[in-house]
Amino acid sequence: SQTIHQWPATLVQPVGSPLSLECTVEGTSNPNLYWYRQAAGRGLQLLFYSVGIGQISSEVPQNLSASRPQDRQFILSSKKLLLSDSGFYLCAWQTGIGNQPQHFGDGTRLSIL
Amino acid sequence: AQKVTQAQTEISVVEKEDVTLDCVYETRDTTYYLFWYKQPPSGELVFLIRRNSFDEQNEISGRYSWNFQKSTSSFNFTITASQVVDSAVYFCALRLNSNSGYALNFGKGTSLLVTP
Numbered sequence: 001s002q003t004i005h006q007w008p009a010t011l012v013q014p015v016g017s018p019l020s021l022e023c024t025v026e027g028t029s030n031p032n033l034y035w036y037r038q039a040a041g042r043g044l045q046l047l048f049y050s051v052g053i054g055q056i057s058s059e060v061p062q063n064l065s066a067s068r069p070q071d072r073q074f075i076l077s078s079k080k081l082l083l084s085d086s087g088f089y090l091c092a093w094q095t096g097i098g099n100q101p102q103h104f105g106d107g108t109r110l111s112i113l
Numbered sequence: 114a115q116k117v118t119q120a121q122t123e124i125s126v127v128e129k130e131d132v133t134l135d136c137v138y139e140t141r142d143t144t145y146y147l148f149w150y151k152q153p154p155s156g157e158l159v160f161l162i163r164r165n166s167f168d169e170q171n172e173i174s175g176r177y178s179w180n181f182q183k184s185t186s187s188f189n190f191t192i193t194a195s196q197v198v199d200s201a202v203y204f205c206a207l208r209l210n211s212n213s214g215y216a217l218n219f220g221k222g223t224s225l226l227v228t229p
Contacts, residue, residue: 043219049213
């Protein structure tokens with residue numbers, strides 16, 4: 001069966017510091033991968049998605065970037081965090097078949113001080 | 114353009130009551146998929162159901178049922194005999210067949226509180 005791992009679970013960072021969140025998927029090949037952010041107020045905002053190694057699509061221009069160095073690894077990064085980057089970050093995968101749902105990791109709670 | 118509206122921000126019910134969560138969507142595409150997810154207090158999103166635009170059959174799974182009506186662009190979710198464990202935020206989401214990467218467009222969610 002497929003599993004998705006996301007870490008760390010919680011993170012407290014000062015403004016201006018770098019960020020690296022990692023997500024890995026097991027049990028499937030060539031998945032579509034996604035990063036979402038959920039700010040206070042619950043709405044889910046798609047940040048990035050990837051349909052293959054090295055292929056990143058950005059949905060919202062911002063202070064963040066994403067990379068996919070391996071088939072089942074998706075990394076969310078920032079060189080300098082802003083206060084507005086606080087939120088709950090969720091990674092998700094999908095098989096690449098259109099009618100299949102996305103499956104989510106447990107999320108990372110990021111607090112910027 | 115595509116949009117998902119969950120007009121109910123918060124709902125509070127007493128255990129054993131039935132509750133319906135509304136979802137209205139907008140799209141000009143003829144092929145699309147609708148989803149419901151549950152987000153318990155722990156934070157992870159749990160997939161509940163998928164429905165494609167060509168399948169208007171209602172579905173029942175235990176205490177959960179879904180009513181898809183293309184005529185009103187709605188995909189409502191009913192919990193029968195609610196339980197405290199149903200307390201969560203529920204999201205409705207839309208995927209167009211034409212969406213790059215099969216990206217989902219989520220509604221803002223409905224927070225359901227079930228009290229004993």
